[in-house]
Amino acid sequence: MTATLYGLTGAALVGIGLYGLIVRRHALRRLLAFNLLGSGVFLLFGAVAERAGPGGDPVPHAMIITGIVVALAATALGVALVLHLARETGRAEPDPPEG
Amino acid sequence: MRGALLPLLVLATSLVPAVVIFFLSEHAWRTRTAINIAGAVGKLALVAYMLDSVAAGAEYELRFPLVPGLDFLLRVDALALLFVTLSAALWLLTTIYAIAYLGEGPHQSRFFGFFSLCVAATTGIALSGSLITFFIFYELLTLSTWPLVVHRGDGESFAAGRKYLAYTLGGSTSLLLGIVWLEGLVGPIEFTRHGTLAGLDSATLGICFLLLVGGLAVKAAIVPLHAWLPAAMVAPAPVSALLHAVAVVKAGAFGILRVVLDVFGIGLVQAEGLGVPLAAMASLTILYGSLRALAQDDIKRRLAFSTVSQVSYITLGVALAGPVAAVGGLVHLVHQGLMKITLFFCAGALAETLHIHKVGEMDGAGRRMPLTMLAFSIAALGMIGVPPVAGFVSKWYLGVGGLQAGQVWVIFVLAGSSLLNAAYFLPLVYRAWFVPPPGERAGGWTPLLAREGHWGLVLPPVATAAVALAAGLFAAVALSPLGWARLIVARDYGL
Amino acid sequence: MTALWLLDLCLVAVILAVALSAVAARDLFAATVFFVAYGLLIALAWVRLDAVDVALAEAAIGAGLTGVLLLGVTARVHMEARTPGPGRGMRLAIGAGCAAVSVALAAAVLSLPVPAPSLVPAVEAAIPATGLGNPVTAVLLAFRGYDTLLETLVLLLALLGVWSLAPDRLWGGRPGLRHRARPEGTLAWLGRLLPPIGLLVGVYVFWIGSDQPGGAFQAGTILAAVWLLAIMAGLSDAPPVRSLALRLVLVAGPVVFLGIGTAGLFVAGAFLGYPPAAAKTLIVTVEAALTLSIAATLALLVAGAPERAP
Amino acid sequence: MPPVAAPEAGFPWIVLAILLPLAGMVAALPLGRHARALALLLIPAGLVVALLLAAQVWREGEVTYALGGWTPPLGIALRADGFSAVMVVTTAVVLLGVALFAQSSFRAPPGEETRAALLFWALLLGLWGALNAAFLGNDLFNLYVALELLTLAAVPMASLEARAETLAAALRYLFFALAGSVLYLLGAVLLYGAYGTLDITLLAERAGPEPVTWAAAALMTAGLLAKTALFPLHLWLPPAHAGAPAAASAVLSALVVKASFFLVLRLWFDALPGVMTAAAGQLLAALGAGAILFGSVLALHQVRMKLLVAYSTVAQLGYLFLMVPLAGGGGAAQPWDAGAWSGGVLHAVSHAFAKAAMFLAAGLFLRAAGHDRIAELRGMGAALPMVTLAFGLAGLSLLGLPPSGGFIAKWLLLTTAMASGQWWWALVMFAGGLLAAGYVFRALTPLLARTETPVLPGRPVPRHQQWAVLGLALCSVALGVAPLMPFALLQVGRPEAAEEGIG
Secondary structure (H helix, E strand, C coil): CHHHHHHHHHHHHHHHHHHHHHHCCCHHHHHHHHHHHHHHHHHHHHHHHHCCCCCCCHHHHHHHHHHHHHHHHHHHHHHHHHHHHHHHHCCCCCCCCCC | CECCHHHHHHHHHHHHHHHHHHCCCCCCHHHHHHHHHHHHHHHHHHHHHHHHHHHCCCCEEEEEEEECCEEEEEEECHHHHHHHHHHHHHHHHHHHHHHHHHCCCCCHHHHHHHHHHHHHHHHHHHHECEHHHHHHHHHHHHHHHHHHHCCCCCHHHHHHHHHHHHHHHHHHHHHHHHHHHHHHHHCCCECCCCCCCCCCCHHHHHHHHHHHHHHHHHHCCCCCCCCHHHHHHHCCHHHHHHHHHHCHHHHHHHHHHHHHHHHHCHHHHHHCCCHHHHHHHHHHHHHHHHHHHHCCCEHHHHHHHHHHHHHHHHHHHHHCCCHHHHHHHHHHHHHHHHHHHHHHHHHHHHHHHHCCCEHHHHCCHHHHCHHHHHHHHHHHHHHHCCCCCHHHHHHHHHHHHHHHCCCCHHHHHHHHHHHHHHHHHHHHHHHHHHCCCCCCCCCCCCCCCCCCCCHHHHHHHHHHHHHHHHHHHCCCCCCCHHHHHHHHHHHHHCC | CHHHHHHHHHHHHHHHHHHHHHHHCCCHHHHHHHHHHHHHHHHHHHHHCCCHHHHHHHHHHHHHHHHHHHHHHHHHCCCCCCCCCCCHHHHHHHHHHHHHHHHHHHHHHHCCCCCCCCCHHHHHHHHHHHCCCCHHHHHHHHHCHHHHHHHHHHHHHHHHHHHCCCCHHHCCCEECCCCCCCCCCHHHHHHHHHHHHHHHHHHHHHHHCCCCCCCHHHHHHHHHHHHHHHHHCCCCCCCCCCCHHHHHHHHHHHHHHHHHHHHHHHHCCCCCCCCHHHHHHHHHHHHHHHHHHHHHHHHHHHHCCEEECC | CCCCCCCCCCCCHHHHHHHHHHHHHHHHHHHHHHHHHHHHHHHHHHHHHHHHHHHHHHHHCCEEEEHHHCCCCCCCEEEECHHHHHHHHHHHHHHHHHHHHHHHHCCCCCCCCCHHHHHHHHHHHHHHHHHHHHHHECEHHHHHHHHHHHHHHHHHHHCCCCCHHHHHHHHHHHHHHHHHHHHHHHHHHHHHHHHCCCEHHHHHHHCCCCHHHHHHHHHHHHHHHHHHCCCCCCCCHHHHHHHCCHHHHHHHHHHHHHHHHHHHHHHHHHHCCCCCCHHHHHHHHHHHHHHHHHHHHHHHCCCEHHHHHHHHHHHHHHHHHHHHHHCCCCCCCCCCCCHHHHHHHHHHHHHHHHHHHHHHHHHHHHHHHCCCEHHHCCCHHHHCHHHHHHHHHHHHHHHCCCCCHHHHHHHHHHHHHHHCCCHHHHHHHHHHHHHHHHHHHHHHHHHHCCCCCCCCCCCCCCHHHHHHHHHHHHHHHHHHHCCHHHHHHHCCCCCHHHHHCCC
């Protein structure tokens, strides 16, 4: 029951994160949306682990921890890129200016 | 089936020089010349060695798999040897000519590298024993010719190069489509007597024939796919010789020979009624090319349209699908090569030495460059079909073959074409010998050899003209082009 | 049961609301604050999913460090996006598409087989050979140790990537600006108070990790936070990236992991294998080295590219 | 399940193939200015390891290795079949060429450590390790980590010059790559939920055609396509690949995008062979066809050479996806079975060589002329004949003309397309070949133009760099002359679906 509830929440979070990632233009907003999206995926994975019974399946838990660390590493690189892009161009989005 | 090494060696005699020359320094004139000549002479020697044994019925074969079930196949049969002999002999002369013609010009390593590569590709085309091998060398030829066409590096050259590529790559696409289609149906196709395609339905056969021959027709310059050839005249004269006599248009015509004789087989081509439309296209090309040639004032352009016309004799010969006509087509492969290369050598020499480019500038050229013009005249008369020059033999066999195949109209095509040939060649010959050079009174005399160019520009056309004459005079000898063509046809028709 | 169920419902509702706010918020700062709050709430959700290890990692890394990272950069990148986003109709279409993805996922979740396939029995059967009590640690360092090895290398590569953005003339220098807190200010006070506590907590989380929830990643994150705090409080300075000592610390974890893994080739018959008798000792050794390297790597990832000449 | 001894007898080259570069990356950091020397030592060594692995696969068949002795589903297995071995060897050869090329461009002054020199070599080693991890992994989650490793090595490489436009390009690349991996992970999560394992071999036994598997496959494929830059997800590729330093561009275009393509095939043919439908294969190929046509047309319109080469990558990647519906489509007439499978892989390999050569050549023209505007490179061919020749030879392979690996690859794809009655894909390939001829010759034309005064390179171009470029180009040609060896290796452990087709 709990597992299903959180699984559905994960599904919803994926949608929310995806929307942010596509719609937002500011690179930091996109990074943030990417983290939401990732966390939705992890939550879904957690729900999958919880379906195995009380205490949950430790294998997905370990994978989620790995995933969280990887997401942080990517975010850190993204943040550094945004920072330098903003410094070089005064812009915080990677898309070319209109026109 | 004998030694697999020989076909490889024949190929290597031009491939290895090509690769070595690419890496030579621009200034290594002697080394480059030595390698070129050594390669050409070596190839000729190998060919001579093989002629004898192939005449006795032997075949050489080299086969290795590209991917399992798909073989790279070189095979020396009589037809292959006919083409190899022609290209090997003409390569030697063209190389001598080119060395003299280019003198100290730039990018020589590039030029001679690609030049040898072209010949290697042509040799490969001749020796190919299967469609896929043929295609590989056919494309190698396309690509190695392009740098030669654009050799001058100016806007006009690049425009011609673009046109050349657009046409030939389009043709290759059609050819490849046809090959892929057929091989998808029957597996790898090797060139065997009487073909391998019996059992396919008529529609497929028709479409594939169209795709294959249509693709090959580009290089063979069959109307309306010929426009690249006159445009490519901007290339240096040795390249024109290569395009018109040794390699490119010949490769197209040779491909058509292979498709008709050894892929479909004459029987199947006849049964499916594929020959007559091809013969019609060839005839159209013969007449159209001659008419256009008549209208050209530029000598090289006139010769180019003449090639358009003359190469189609070869196609006409096989398309008529009778043994005698086939002999005519095959023998013309050699004869046209000998005569046309003579004409281009001469045209190049005239342009280099006397700066003659237009028909109107030919006046008195015979007196100023008698040897060159003698060669030119022999070749021109041969083209018209005047006996005893080689061209007469071709036309004779084509005419008789047409009658034998029940296609009487062929006689009219040949007659019409000969008249047109005469109309555009005779004025050149006439002006050269019988009209005094500008600024000189009639009856004046210029000492012999006075204005002949470098010996390297004179020797090749004289030699080819002599051979063209000999090929006509001694047509009855077994190892003459005619004798050889009869041998091939006899084997193909099981006569 | 019902009370917990209600709690779950409330938690989920708040999580979704905060997530939506983080995406929809007008300005960047508000969005970031929502995101940090979201991270903490998600950590709660992990507790509810019987995943305390993950909850710790999420709180420390997902909410904590990511939050610091994003908040830090918000303070330095002020500009708004200038490219106009998709128009209203387009946004609606994208929203519908994303909703469809969610619905499809939900359907997939509901269609998962019962009973759920799991590796719980396999883990239970194999864990004695590792001498560990915490199955998550056993998975991370033994059964799927290869994942973890690659993961530490991901962190290292990310750090190289961040450093690669430094201007050439500043290469080898120190990251970030020198922080000087007022000696009597709150930050300085916290900076003096928290590090010892944090250090203690970090070591504890590492130590219990073999048997209880916790381990190298969580401990490393806590230690990284401590170090960052000390840097922000002006108590210590970020080391120059050319420092050999720093580099050795950064690679210590992977080196030890690779070394013991390679030794496994000879003593346990497989790369990354442990002989059962020494398994726990070896695993704890690897974890210790990893904790150190992870702490340094994470802290420097947050500190950013070199900005001061060496 | 106690730890078991490694089940295979042979030496674990498969582990060493991953370990060597990754250990090198770790060591590069403390070694600092000696990182270059380390990389130049490790890359030839890695090539030897790759060849030994290939020989092992050749002799003994598929190689599997349970890491730590923990067998799947609990543990992670590595697996090398013929396809992986071919990719691992290709990677090592391309890297050797690139390293030879880059050893003078990324070289610090004696006794000093510079940013670009250290990071280029460290990232290159990391990227290499990630590639091998992706080619040899047999666990979908582990492959996710490998992909992230790849992304985090590739993105900084794209922005190594840290100019404004490369920063923007790298950031865009990062977003696409991250979104791609998250989608991939999401699919993997669903598969774990449904089947309790992420091991590819086990999944192949357990997974059936069900909605949840389709959803997972769709998500993972979409994610991988974003990373492969398949049309219409290609937007990030041209600026990222064109903005990187030449050596980095070569690696990114030749190898990095191939890793995610490799995983698409792993997923479809190895993990979920019974799940994919024929319609899905057609869809994937349709995207590939779009890439071929769209990418080629855009390449035709580029003003700068590096962008032209980058758009050509977009186009060439399309061919790879044509193989999906064609695999297994060989009729009875072919003696070569699974022609499309071999053709697709051969295309990936020969494109790797050709594209690496092209990007390096473009880099040398850029270096010599100070810019890479195609129209203004007149006469460069005379100044750099060897590089021009290499560019032309590489172009040959892209055109799919003989003699080149590209030709044999295209031939196999074409014959399978015709034999299986899917002639429309053949037409796309023909059109793509003609368009490729258009853009390759457009780039070559100004190079061969004759100028009044001979063009001299603005900066001297070292001889060894020219040799590196030519060597790579010759590799792509050699594959057309002797594709037999890789072809036979490729058949080791070939998935059944490659013979029988999908759906």
